[in-house]
Amino acid sequence: MRNIKLTIEYDGARYLGWQRLGDSEKTIQGKIENVLKQLTGTEIEIIGSGRTDAGTHARGQVANFKTDKTIPVAEMLEFLNRYLPRDIVVKKVEEVPERFHARYNAVGKKYSYFVWNDAIPTAFERHHSFQVSQKLDMELMNEACQKLIGKHDFIGFSALKKTKKSTVRTIEELSIQREGHMLHFTFVGDGFLYKMVRIIMGTLLEIGSGSRSVETIDEIFAQKVRSEAGETVPAQGLFLDEVYY
Structure with missing residues (x-):
């Protein structure tokens, strides 16, 4: 199983915050997970370094997810930025050690x-x-x-x-x-x-x-x-x- 780290930039003005909400599509996590599902053909859950509230922005939010797909990270980066809304940008995609956790490892x-x-x-x-x-x-x-x-x-x-x-x-x-x-x-x-x-x-x-x-x-x-x-x-x-x- 691969562990993939994302570094993300977003304008939070029109979103209800980072965390996915069951009754709304207007979250950063939800938007990214939907595009990753298109890319991999499987349900993907991303783990953020922490939640940001509705209206809050990010220049360097970090998240990670696990996948068994062999898609190159460069292809992931290109696909995400092609299909995400223009106010959400993935700046970097990296393969990291399996134990890396975007929230728990943050210092x-x-x-x-x-x-x-x-x-x-x-x-x-x-x-x-x-x-x-x-x-x-x-x-x-x-x-x-x-x-x-x-x-x-x-x-x-x-x-x-x-x-x-x-x-x-x-x-x-x-x-x-x-x-x-x-x-x-x-x-x-x-x-x-x-x-x-x-x-x-x-x-x-x-x-x-x-x-x-x-x-x-x-x-x-x-x-x-x-x-x-x-x-x-x-x-x-x-x-x-x-x-x-």
Whole structure:
């Protein structure tokens, strides 16, 4: 049995997220599996490195699947990109060791979040950024970023209801770059809880707009309660850039 690894790029604007849904064809996983079924003549289940929510994008999502077909990887790549919708692109197809697992073997991820910081919206980036009209204080947001870097229990920055698993994660990088009106937030860490990046972003933007203080980061860590953190920002500004193995 062969184990095939896919590196995938997609614009999530018109999809209901990564995970296949029984009552909808508008998922990334479902679209790819349907094309693989055409290619192999068999039912294929792909395993993603993690789920992305409706509207979230990816530049480097990773998935794998098993097959006993002898189709060359170059042929798989060509077939997938010929028949997939144009907003889903397979960037690379590789044969990997049998034990490789896209989710369980991942040791870290890199995300980006884009904020259009101007009172006038952007026509071109409306599906790929979140507009914030009010002026944002970069110095305060950078100060808050420094508090979030490191190993912490991020349960207060998560939409998880209940879990028996550890909610301790390590953020290695949290930085902000400005290009004109666009702010680019970069997150690198060993893993991220459910909606963690979007909740951190909501908290940072509230700090930047002056509606909460930098010190509330410490309070959220101490209280470990979701309601203490900021709003969950929309998914359209979020990109999964890379998965580390």
